[in-house]
Amino acid sequence: MCDVRVRTGARRSEAEAAPALPHRFRLLLDANLALSTERDLDTLLRRFTDIACELTSSRYGALFVEDIGTLVTFVTHGMTQEQADLIGEPPSRTGLHGQLLREGRTVVINNLLDDPRTTGYPPFHPVMRTFLGTPIRVGSRVVGELYLADKNGGVGFDESDVEIVEALAAAAAVAYRNATVVRMEQQSAARAWALLDMHGRGQIDEALFWSQVWAREEERARLAREIHDEQGQLLTSIILFAKHLEQAVNPGTVAQVTELRQLAERALRAARSLAQQLRPMELDEVGLVPAIHRLADHVAQIGGLAVDVVAGAPSVELIYPVEVVIYRIAQEALTNVARHAKAHVASVTVNARDGWLTLVIEDDGIGFDARSVLDSRTDGHLGVRTMRERAGSVGGELVVESRPGAGTLVRLRVPAGERPAALSDQFSAATPP
Ligand SMILES: Nc1ncnc2c1ncn2[C@@H]1O[C@H](COP(=O)(O)OP(=O)(O)OP(=O)(O)O)[C@@H](O)[C@H]1O
Ligand SMILES: [Mg+2]
Known part of the structure; x- marks a missing residue:
């Protein structure tokens, strides 16, 4: 039997039963605790792999993480370090593992020996029968895999095994992301010092x-x-x-x-x-321009109007804090269009020139007295003033042109590329994950 994504578990006999619930719960809490206390990525991922094996009564387990093709971590459970060293690299991206990584979905197999995706084992690799593998993903990227084999007693992996292993793979992704952030923060600090020296x-x-x-x-x-x-x-x-x-x-x-x-x-x-x-998670997931497209689609939908977006990939380097400001201002201006403008058409334009990035959001709606909104200090409407403060916080400027009956235009200019070269080059466009 092969290619089975087991979603309904076989009834287990007493002897094959998984550990009692409180123990399983404690192990899951252990994993959570380790996530916030253990700073060494290898140790942490090894712990997750051990816990995954214990919770599912699996004889073998392994976990690997890659960063743009470079192996970051590969840990195994159920074999000695000598055996693991003899086997060497984690599985290649062909066959079963390749499919799992490409498709990014959990795979459960009851008999590896019959499965056409099994492309054979490297020398010294134990022969395995049952298999459960799940991707480790950060945002939309699959960065690795947590996989187990040979569940105790030869029974197939079941629904609760899948849930547990998927939860642990999610925790492993968090651990990997945290480790990346720490590394980036250290690099940022080092670059800042280098900059001050230079x-x-x-x-x-x-x-x-x-x-x-x-x-x-x-x-x-x-x-x-x-x-x-x-x-x-x-x-x-x-x-x-x-x-x-x-x-x-x-x-x-x-x-x-x-x-x-x-x-x-x-x-x-x-x-x-x-x-x-x-x-804004969208910035991490898809980047600035697609995130602005998403905002526009959303506003078009909830506001019942047409929203045109003219925005190529910006040809300038933007540091992350500037991206956040652009995104937040687009979000507020578009929300205002949907909430207040009664517009038929709105447009969003993003342009980069001479070291500045310009974002313009325009609508043909009822307009308002922009000056009095910007000058007022008392009422609870904060959006427009916050947009201006945000622009200033990254050395940019925001202009709102509007009159009752004459539509509204919001123009943001923020430094990009050349202007903040002192830091944009040093910090590059790196985004803390
Ligand atoms: N595009 C627009 N078209 C018409 N009127 C607008 C537009 N943008 C803002 N306004 C007017 O300006 C006022 C102030 O907007 P502002 O964004 O500061 O506050 P708000 O949207 O009312 O509340 P919030 O603090 O949640 O943003 C709005 O209440 C609305 O009357
Ligand atoms: Mg508002």
Whole structure:
């Protein structure tokens, strides 16, 4: 039998039964704890692999992570280091593993010997029968794989094994991302010092300005990560555990467990939305221009108007804090169009020239008294003034041209490429993941 994505588990005999729930729960909590306390990536990923094997009663397990074709980590469980060294590299990107990495989906196989994707084993590799492999993804990128083989007693992997291994692969992705961020922060600090050494006094002020801009964005990114990843992982584990409990507890307590699960699900949604406010995930996932297209599509949909976007990939280098400002201003200006303008048509234009990037958002709606909104200090409407402050925070400027009955034009100019060369070259367009 082959190519089976087992979603319904075979009933297990007493002897084959997985460890009792509380123990499994403790192991999952262990994994969560390790995520926030263990700083060494190899040790952490080895721990996850061990826990995955223990939770699913698997004899063998392995995990590898690659960064643009370069192997970052490869850990194994169930064989000695000598055996692992003899086998050498992680599996190639052909056959079963290639398919898994390309398609980015979990694969469960009940008999590897019959499976046409099995392309044979390298020398010294043990022969294996049952298999569960899942991708490790950061955003939309598959960066590695966590896979297990030979579940105890020869039975196939089941639904709960898949859930557990997918949760651990998600935690492994978080660990990898955190390690990358730490490395980038160290590089940023080193570059800032190098910059101060390199440039004369005149540029030091500018360098300090950009360092502060950068530091503020990194702090927001760090907070967003902690909320999204660490809290998110913990809540996900609680939800997973509650789902198991819902099936195991007696009917009298099911309702309470369900309520617990729903509360955890609400807390998870709240955590994700807070993280999103701190740091726009779309920028990480698709980049600035596609993210602006998404905003425009969304506004067209909710505002019932046509929104044209004219924006090629910017030919200038943008540092991440500047990208965030452009994105946030596009978001606020477009939201205002949808909420207030009663427009039929709006347009978004992004242009880069002479070291400046210009974003223009225009609508043919009812317009408003822009001057009084910008000058007013008292009412609760903050969007337009915040846009102007954001522009200033990265050395840019924002102009709002509008009159009642005459539509609205928001123009943002921010330094890009040449202008903040003191830092844009040094920090490049690198985005903290
Ligand atoms: N594109 C637009 N077309 C028409 N009126 C607009 C437009 N943009 C802003 N306005 C007017 O300017 C006011 C202030 O906008 P601002 O974005 O500062 O606050 P808000 O959208 O009301 O609230 P928030 O603080 O949530 O953004 C709006 O209430 C609206 O009357
Ligand atoms: Mg607004």
